[in-house]
Amino acid sequence: MSVLVVVLSVLLVLVLALCCLLAFRVAQLRRGGTPVLLRVLPADVDEGWRHGTVHYTDEALRYYRLSSLRPGPSRTLVRRRLDISGRRRPVGTERDILEGMVILEVHQSASSGDDRTYEIAFDPGGVTAFQSWVESRRSLRSQNRRSA
Structure with missing residues (x-):
């Protein structure tokens, strides 16, 4: 009986430690950064969204x-x-979670040929910040000219 109590106590401590780590991470990430929902495409209309x-x-x-x-x-x-390859509003059951958000389809090309497409849901202010950030990058042409 005492072995069972010890095992259960250890499990309880581990679960509590895991919960504390998760709560710390959530609190830390919410302090800085822009809240979004992201998913990798292809995906069904209302599947694959992850908070972050x-x-x-x-x-x-x-x-x-x-x-x-x-x-x-x-x-x-x-x-x-x-x-940025597309922009849309939430449809169907997505509206339950993504109400008031704008969904951007973002394509990332990779040198290895492993291109990825994502959908990222932002609030309207987040969309503006993201688009400004993407559009203000230096073009590949200017980077190539600088190295020549």
Whole structure:
């Protein structure tokens, strides 16, 4: 009987520690960054959305999934390889979660040929910030000219 109590106590401590780590991560990520929902395409209309935050750097957008305990970003989208390929409003059951948000379809080309397409749902202010960030990058032509 005492062995069972010890095992249950250890499990309880581990579960509490995991909950504390998750709460710390959520609090830390909500303090900075832009809240978004992201999904990898192809996906059904109302499937695959993940809550998180995005943090911008000069070279990349870093997406941190809220329900992950990973210390670094869940996805990194390289700025010079991003193109906004579409824009839409939520449809169907997406409206329950994404009401008032704008969904951007973003294509990331990769040098390895492993291109990816994402949908990122922002509030209207987040859309403006993201578009400005993407459009203000230096063009590949100016980068190539500078290295010549």
